[in-house]
Amino acid sequence: MKVVILTTLRTGRVEGLEAAVARWVAAGDHVALITLHDQGLAPQNLVELVVLGAPSTGARLGVIGRALVRLYPGSLARQLHRKLQASKSAQTAIKSADILVAADTPAITTLWKNSRKRPDLPHISGLAAALQLSQG
Amino acid sequence: MTSVSDNAPEMHHFGAYQPTALADTMCLVSRRPHLLYVAWGYPPCRGGGVYRALATPNAFAAAGWEVTVLTVDRDTFLKYTGTDESLEALINPAINVVRTPFVWDALETDIRRYSWLRAHAPRVWRRWRKYAEKCKRFPDIGYSGWRPDLEAAATRIHAEHPVDLVVATANPATAWMAAWALHKSAGVPYVLDQRDGWTLDVFSGQRHHTERSRIGRWERRLLSSAREAWFVNEPIRTWYAKEYPALADRMHVVMNGWDADLAPAAAAPTPATRPLTFGYIGTISRMVPLGEFVAGWERARASDDVVAQARAVLRGYLGFYTTPNPAQLQLVTDAEKSGVSFDGPVPKAEIASVYNGFDVLLLILGSGLYVTSGKVFEYLATGLPVVSVHDPSNAATDVLRGYPLWFPARSLAPDDIADALIGAAHAALDADEATRIAAREFGQQYRRDRQLDPRVEALTISAAAAQVPA
Numbered sequence: 001m002k003v004v005i006l007t008t009l010r011t012g013r014v015e016g017l018e019a020a021v022a023r024w025v026a027a028g029d030h031v032a033l034i035t036l037h038d039q040g041l042a043p044q045n046l047v048e049l050v051v052l053g054a055p056s057t058g059a060r061l062g063v064i065g066r067a068l069v070r071l072y073p074g075s076l077a078r079q080l081h082r083k084l085q086a087s088k089s090a091q092t093a094i095k096s097a098d099i100l101v102a103a104d105t106p107a108i109t110t111l112w113k114n115s116r117k118r119p120d121l122p123h124i125s126g127l128a129a130a131l132q133l134s135q136g
Numbered sequence: 137m138t139s140v141s142d143n144a145p146e147m148h149h150f151g152a153y154q155p156t157a158l159a160d161t162m163c164l165v166s167r168r169p170h171l172l173y174v175a176w177g178y179p180p181c182r183g184g185g186v187y188r189a190l191a192t193p194n195a196f197a198a199a200g201w202e203v204t205v206l207t208v209d210r211d212t213f214l215k216y217t218g219t220d221e222s223l224e225a226l227i228n229p230a231i232n233v234v235r236t237p238f239v240w241d242a243l244e245t246d247i248r249r250y251s252w253l254r255a256h257a258p259r260v261w262r263r264w265r266k267y268a269e270k271c272k273r274f275p276d277i278g279y280s281g282w283r284p285d286l287e288a289a290a291t292r293i294h295a296e297h298p299v300d301l302v303v304a305t306a307n308p309a310t311a312w313m314a315a316w317a318l319h320k321s322a323g324v325p326y327v328l329d330q331r332d333g334w335t336l337d338v339f340s341g342q343r344h345h346t347e348r349s350r351i352g353r354w355e356r357r358l359l360s361s362a363r364e365a366w367f368v369n370e371p372i373r374t375w376y377a378k379e380y381p382a383l384a385d386r387m388h389v390v391m392n393g394w395d396a397d398l399a400p401a402a403a404a405p406t407p408a409t410r411p412l413t414f415g416y417i418g419t420i421s422r423m424v425p426l427g428e429f430v431a432g433w434e435r436a437r438a439s440d441d442v443v444a445q446a447r448a449v450l451r452g453y454l455g456f457y458t459t460p461n462p463a464q465l466q467l468v469t470d471a472e473k474s475g476v477s478f479d480g481p482v483p484k485a486e487i488a489s490v491y492n493g494f495d496v497l498l499l500i501l502g503s504g505l506y507v508t509s510g511k512v513f514e515y516l517a518t519g520l521p522v523v524s525v526h527d528p529s530n531a532a533t534d535v536l537r538g539y540p541l542w543f544p545a546r547s548l549a550p551d552d553i554a555d556a557l558i559g560a561a562h563a564a565l566d567a568d569e570a571t572r573i574a575a576r577e578f579g580q581q582y583r584r585d586r587q588l589d590p591r592v593e594a595l596t597i598s599a600a601a602a603q604v605p606a
Contacts, residue, residue: 016462019469077256105258108247112255115248122246128462129245
């Protein structure tokens with residue numbers, strides 16, 4: 001089974017990621033992580049890591065800058081969705097997935113959009129729920 | 137209420153609950169009384185409270201009542217709480233189980249089922265949902281949506297087969313609305329099985345909700361019309377009796393106790409052999425001081441050979457839902473480095489064999505004057521040494537006081553927990569036969585049927601009396 005995890009968080013900040021990946025790998029599953037940031041904190045036993053690139057946050061631009069960033073390039077969820085569409089390796093990972101997992105709120109929005117195209121594929125919110133579904 | 141038929145009555149007796157003094161009265165009963173038992177968590181639900189919900193209607197059925205259980209669809213448990221299908225085999229076959237639909241959208245993890253609003257603006261969706269719940273007539277967030285189906289089902293059951301008594305058990309409090317609906321429409325008496333109480337926070341001992349809040353007003357209204365209100369321990373009953381002194385005489389303690397057909401057989405009164413196995417069985421919620429236990433366990437392993445060679449096994453669910461709590465999952469994964477293994481949940485029907493593999497039991501509980509926990513009773517059925525890792529003021533202390541093989545930690549400090557673990561380990565190896573026999577006998581007083589019998593008997597007598605013509 002191929003599990004694809006999607007997140008906008010830095011890899012070290014995804015709660016329970018390491019434990020979840022360890023359990024999937026122990027069960028012989030293939031785990032891919034698609035993230036915006038890589039700080040070298042991804043679990044060692046990940047089979048595949050796709051880094052989409054840091055989003056524009058407008059944090060350094062003050063109130064006006066942050067307001068502008070909301071208009072263009074848009075919210076974190078919109079940026080994630082756009083980067084995902086533009087990344088061939090991310091698209092390949094998603095197309096070959098048996099289960100898609102959103103590890104944070106912006107990822108839920110992105111996967112919800114994907115679920116309209118692939119309603120047959122499990123799109124799950126939360127690592128623990130995905131573990132429960134895949135391992136019983 | 138039902139009345140005696142004008143035709144020749146079919147005589148019925150009330151099992152073991154027929155008191156000699158009321159024999160004449162009982163002979164006039166035209167039909168067996170009908171109990172409607174309302175519980176959200178009923179088999180195959182695997183929650184901790186399900187055993188009480190399983191045992192109570194079984195006790196009434198055994199006492200000669202016709203029993204209908206009103207609960208939610210099996211799918212609810214398959215999707216959200218997890219199931220223990222072995223429990224369904226323990227439902228008295230004479231009981232009629234009626235299930236109603238239940239939607240629990242807050243716990244839905246399948247993104248395909250989300251609305252556009254939930255997927256794009258989850259905070260707005262949550263606020264809208266909370267507001268919508270508040271607008272409903274009953275203040276039980278997450279569950280009040282069950283009320284229409286529940287009341288409709290209760291009304292239908294009563295129309296088809298008149299109900300003589302409703303026993304409704306929390307959580308959730310919405311279950312009481314079936315009792316309230318039949319009481320308002322047909323005067324059917326009801327028992328509120330409050331268990332831990334609604335307005336009392338059992339962990340802090342403070343009121344969750346003021347008397348003037350919607351919940352406070354509903355609680356007073358429901359208690360005022362109840363035939364009886366049941367609580368799981370005396371501290372909670374006392375608290376309620378102080379809050380509602382005029383209603384104190386109808387408040388009773390029905391402790392959880394252990395189930396004779398599910399509990400482990402008492403251990404043979406012989407010493408254990410090394411290496412020892414310490415065991416915990418129960419839900420590992422965020423209130424369980426697992427981190428403190430692991431610190432104490434490591435301290436004990438560093439200072440005592442017997443514990444150093446021992447292992448600790450945790451069995452149960454991580455949190456209250458099917459989906460494991462991520463923080464708890466991380467905690468048990470980290471604890472594996474210290475010789476603590478997490479082996480997942482145990483079907484209740486297999487619990488006896490799991491207990492047989494333990495030499496010492498770990499009672500790791502959240503703190504609170506009013507917290508008893510159901511597993512303390514099951515632990516007592518084993519006659520094994522019990523290590524208490526909880527606040528000494530916990531209500532479980534009252535249950536365990538006097539147990540010959542009880543090793544309470546003085547506090548949740550690592551040294552105190554380590555002392556208790558070491559004491560229990562050596563008792564498992566060295567306690568004499570008389571102490572072990574005394575421990576087994578101590579547990580007998582907490583059998584569940586002994587807790588339920590007095591209430592079932594009293595309610596059986598009053599139901600029989602209600603059928604006797606004036």
